[in-house]
Amino acid sequence: MTTKRFLIGLASSSLLFAPLLGHAAGCTSGTLIKGSxxxxxxxxxxxxxxxxxNEKVYNTWYAGFDSVQTISDSELASLPLGGNVTYRPGLKMVKIxxxxxVYAVAAGGTLRWVQTESVARDLYGADWNTKIDDIADTYFVNYRIGNPIPSAGEYSVANELALSTSINRDRNLEQPTTPPPAPTPTTTTSTPPAPTPTRTGTLSATPEEPSINQTITLIASAQPSTGLWYINIFWNGILTRHCEYSPCGADVQTGTGTSSIAVAEFVWGDQYRAWTTSTILTTAGSPGVTLTITNPEIKPDTQREIIVDVDSSFVANTIDIFLDGNNVRGCNVVQQCRYTGLETSPIGTVHTAYGVIRDANGFTRQTSVESFEVVSNPRPVVTITPGKNSMLRGETVDVSVSASDDDGIAFTEITESDGTLIKRCESSFCTAQVMRPTAGTFRFIGRAGDIPGMIGTATSSAVVVQ
Amino acid sequence: MISRFKRALAAVGTVAMLVAPVASQAAVTGAFSAGDLIKGSMDTVYYFAPNxxxxxxxNAKTYFSWYTNFDGVKTISDGALSTVPLGGNVTYRPGRKMLKITTDPRTYVVDQGGILRHVATEQLAETLYGIAWKSNVEDLPDPFFINYRIGTPIQTANDYQPANVMTLTTTISQDKQFDETAVTVSIGSAGNGYVPATITVKKGTTVTFTNRDNAVHNVTGSFGNSGDIAVNASYSKRFDTVGSYDYRDSIYPVMNGTINVVN
Structure with a gap:
C-alpha cells in the first residue's frame, strides 16, 4: 500500500514540473475536447x-461523441477549469x-420552481413525473434559484431553447459583435400566415398515435431548407439526432408513459433559429388488450364502470386501471379487471382512463386511452346491426337498431347515411328490411331519442352489395 | 472510447453523496444548533450553518479533513431537512492536505475560504509538509473544482505555514466566515414546524426567523410578537438574557419552538 502511494506521489511530482509554457493558444471556443x-x-x-x-447533462447539449477533439494532456492542463456545465434549459425538469x-431549468442554469401539478402537466404532459432528473446536492451550487412558475404561460420551452443555443451563450461567456436576429419560436406545427415569409420547421411523427414501447419515426423539415446549417431533434429532453441537412429523421421509443415530448430546433447559417414542439400521446392500445367504458356519458351519482379485457395473446399477471392518472383498481388475474365507482364529479368533467397490463416477466402492455364525460342527461346508447355484411343486388338485408337510456327510449329510427328515413319505431327496438337494387358499399344510421329529448346516433358496419 | 467515457462520468457522478455509517435506528431530534452536523433518513451528512x-x-475526503468520525451527527426528520435550504458545498479544511485536480498537474495548498494556492517547486512542498509531502496530496475531482478559487501562488515558505493555517481555521464556520452572532431558524410548513425546533445560542446572538413556507406565519413568544411574516420574509430578535424561551405560531398553534440562551 505504501509503495503504491509513493509511486502515485512520484507521478504527480514529475507532473508538477511539466513545463506549462509553449501552448499559449488555448482551445477553439465552442468545441468539445478531451485529453488521454x-x-x-x-x-x-x-x-x-x-x-x-454526468452524462445526463451532456445529453441535453450533444448527441454522441463524434465531434470531440483529442488534445495533448499538457494542452488540456494549460486550460484552466471554468466550472460545471448545467442542464440545457427547456428540456427536462430537475429535482434536488x-x-x-420540482424545477424547470431556465437560461444560465436558473432553477424555476414549477408550483403546481397542473403547471407541470401543461408543460410536460400527463406523466410529467417521469420526466424529472435528480441532481445531486453537491451540484446544487452550480445553479441559481429564479422566479417560480405559477402558470404554464410563464415559461416557454421555445424561448429557453432560443437563449441557450450553446453553452457559451447559456453562461454568457461570449460577447457577440453583432446581435443575432431575434428568433421566431413556434410551438405548433402550423405556420400562421405572415406578410413576409418566415422561416419555420415542421415536426411529424409516424405513427401519430403510437402505443407504449413502440418505435416511432420523427421527421423534422426546415422551410426553406436552403441555407440550413443544422437541425437538432430532442426526445423527452435528450438530444437524439443532429443533422446538417433537411429533412432530419430519428427513430425513438415511446416507453411506458402516456405522453412524450419531441422538440425540433432549426438553425440556418445566418443564425436564424426556429423551434417546433410536439406532444406524442401514447393513446393507441397495445395489441390484445382493450379498455371499455360502459357509460361514455354518465350522470352524476350513478355508477361508473371501466373494464379491461386481455385476450389469449398475453398472459397477464396484474391488470391496473388508471382513472385520471390515478391507479384506482388492481387485479391479480389473467383476463379481466373491472372497476366500479360512484361518479361524484360535477357536470362537464371529462375523465380519461387506461389500463396497464403486466406479465410475470415484467413485460407491459397498455390499452388505448379512453374518455368519458359527466353530463346531466346522457345520450341514448344506440347499436345498429345489419343482418349481413355482403349480398347481391336485389336482395334484402334486415337492419336492426336498439337503444337504451336511463330516462327511457321514446323512439328509434333507421336512416340512410344521408339521413333519409327508412323506418321509425315508437319503441326502443326497430327492424327494417332494406332492399338494395344497385351495387355499392352502404352504411346505415341508427337514431334514438330518450323521453326528455336527447338524441343518440350510431353508424352501422358496411354492407357490400355486388 | 464511448464506454470508457461513460464509466468515467458515472464514477464522477457517484463520488458525491458522503455516506455516514450510522445506526439505522438513530433517534430523530428537533434540537440542533449552528455548527452541528445533521442528516435525514438517508445517509448524506450536512453542515448546519449560522445562516x-x-x-x-x-466527498468523504472533504468530510474527513474536518472530522475524524461521525459521532456528532444528529438525525433530524426528512421534513425538517427539506425545510433547511441548501447553501453550497464545504471545501477542504485549510492546511491539512495539499490538493491536485485530476487533469491539472499543479499541486495546491488550501487557504482559508476555499482558496487554492499553487506550490511552485518540490523543495517548497517538502519544506511545508516534510519529506513525505507526496502522501499528503489528495485528488480533487474536476466537478468540485468550482467550489474553490485560485489565489496567489506560494513562492517561499513564509507565504504559507500549515500549522498556523490550521490553528486559524478550525471550523467550517470560520472557513466560510459566517457571522456567528447571528443565527437563522427556518419557518416550515405546519407539518414541519420551525427548524431547528430547539436551538441553543450564546447571549447576545440575534435570531432571525425566515419564512420558507408558501403561507403566512408568525412567531409569538414571551420575548415578542413578530406579526405576520410573509413568504420569504424574516423577523429578527436579539437575545441578551440567559434563559429558555418558548414560542409558537398563533396561526398554526401546532408549530412551536424553543430558544435556549446560554453564556
Missing amino acids: LSSVYYCGADGKRYVFP NTDPK | GKRYVFP
Whole structure:
C-alpha cells in the first residue's frame, strides 16, 4: 500500500514540473475536447474548460461523441477549469434529492420552481413525473434559484431553447459583435400566415398515435431548407439526432408513459433559429388488450364502470386501471379487471382512463386511452346491426337498431347515411328490411331519442352489395 | 472510447453523496444548533450553518479533513431537512492536505475560504509538509473544482505555514466566515414546524426567523410578537438574557419552538 502511494506521489511530482509554457493558444471556443483520459470538456469563449458532471447533462447539449477533439494532456492542463456545465434549459425538469420541489431549468442554469401539478402537466404532459432528473446536492451550487412558475404561460420551452443555443451563450461567456436576429419560436406545427415569409420547421411523427414501447419515426423539415446549417431533434429532453441537412429523421421509443415530448430546433447559417414542439400521446392500445367504458356519458351519482379485457395473446399477471392518472383498481388475474365507482364529479368533467397490463416477466402492455364525460342527461346508447355484411343486388338485408337510456327510449329510427328515413319505431327496438337494387358499399344510421329529448346516433358496419 | 467515457462520468457522478455509517435506528431530534452536523433518513451528512442553510460535503475526503468520525451527527426528520435550504458545498479544511485536480498537474495548498494556492517547486512542498509531502496530496475531482478559487501562488515558505493555517481555521464556520452572532431558524410548513425546533445560542446572538413556507406565519413568544411574516420574509430578535424561551405560531398553534440562551 505504501509503495503504491509513493509511486502515485512520484507521478504527480514529475507532473508538477511539466513545463506549462509553449501552448499559449488555448482551445477553439465552442468545441468539445478531451485529453488521454476519457473526461470530455467544453471549451468556453473565455479560454476555460467546463466539466460535464454526468452524462445526463451532456445529453441535453450533444448527441454522441463524434465531434470531440483529442488534445495533448499538457494542452488540456494549460486550460484552466471554468466550472460545471448545467442542464440545457427547456428540456427536462430537475429535482434536488432532499428538496421536494420540482424545477424547470431556465437560461444560465436558473432553477424555476414549477408550483403546481397542473403547471407541470401543461408543460410536460400527463406523466410529467417521469420526466424529472435528480441532481445531486453537491451540484446544487452550480445553479441559481429564479422566479417560480405559477402558470404554464410563464415559461416557454421555445424561448429557453432560443437563449441557450450553446453553452457559451447559456453562461454568457461570449460577447457577440453583432446581435443575432431575434428568433421566431413556434410551438405548433402550423405556420400562421405572415406578410413576409418566415422561416419555420415542421415536426411529424409516424405513427401519430403510437402505443407504449413502440418505435416511432420523427421527421423534422426546415422551410426553406436552403441555407440550413443544422437541425437538432430532442426526445423527452435528450438530444437524439443532429443533422446538417433537411429533412432530419430519428427513430425513438415511446416507453411506458402516456405522453412524450419531441422538440425540433432549426438553425440556418445566418443564425436564424426556429423551434417546433410536439406532444406524442401514447393513446393507441397495445395489441390484445382493450379498455371499455360502459357509460361514455354518465350522470352524476350513478355508477361508473371501466373494464379491461386481455385476450389469449398475453398472459397477464396484474391488470391496473388508471382513472385520471390515478391507479384506482388492481387485479391479480389473467383476463379481466373491472372497476366500479360512484361518479361524484360535477357536470362537464371529462375523465380519461387506461389500463396497464403486466406479465410475470415484467413485460407491459397498455390499452388505448379512453374518455368519458359527466353530463346531466346522457345520450341514448344506440347499436345498429345489419343482418349481413355482403349480398347481391336485389336482395334484402334486415337492419336492426336498439337503444337504451336511463330516462327511457321514446323512439328509434333507421336512416340512410344521408339521413333519409327508412323506418321509425315508437319503441326502443326497430327492424327494417332494406332492399338494395344497385351495387355499392352502404352504411346505415341508427337514431334514438330518450323521453326528455336527447338524441343518440350510431353508424352501422358496411354492407357490400355486388 | 464511448464506454470508457461513460464509466468515467458515472464514477464522477457517484463520488458525491458522503455516506455516514450510522445506526439505522438513530433517534430523530428537533434540537440542533449552528455548527452541528445533521442528516435525514438517508445517509448524506450536512453542515448546519449560522445562516440557517445546510452545506454539502462533496466527498468523504472533504468530510474527513474536518472530522475524524461521525459521532456528532444528529438525525433530524426528512421534513425538517427539506425545510433547511441548501447553501453550497464545504471545501477542504485549510492546511491539512495539499490538493491536485485530476487533469491539472499543479499541486495546491488550501487557504482559508476555499482558496487554492499553487506550490511552485518540490523543495517548497517538502519544506511545508516534510519529506513525505507526496502522501499528503489528495485528488480533487474536476466537478468540485468550482467550489474553490485560485489565489496567489506560494513562492517561499513564509507565504504559507500549515500549522498556523490550521490553528486559524478550525471550523467550517470560520472557513466560510459566517457571522456567528447571528443565527437563522427556518419557518416550515405546519407539518414541519420551525427548524431547528430547539436551538441553543450564546447571549447576545440575534435570531432571525425566515419564512420558507408558501403561507403566512408568525412567531409569538414571551420575548415578542413578530406579526405576520410573509413568504420569504424574516423577523429578527436579539437575545441578551440567559434563559429558555418558548414560542409558537398563533396561526398554526401546532408549530412551536424553543430558544435556549446560554453564556
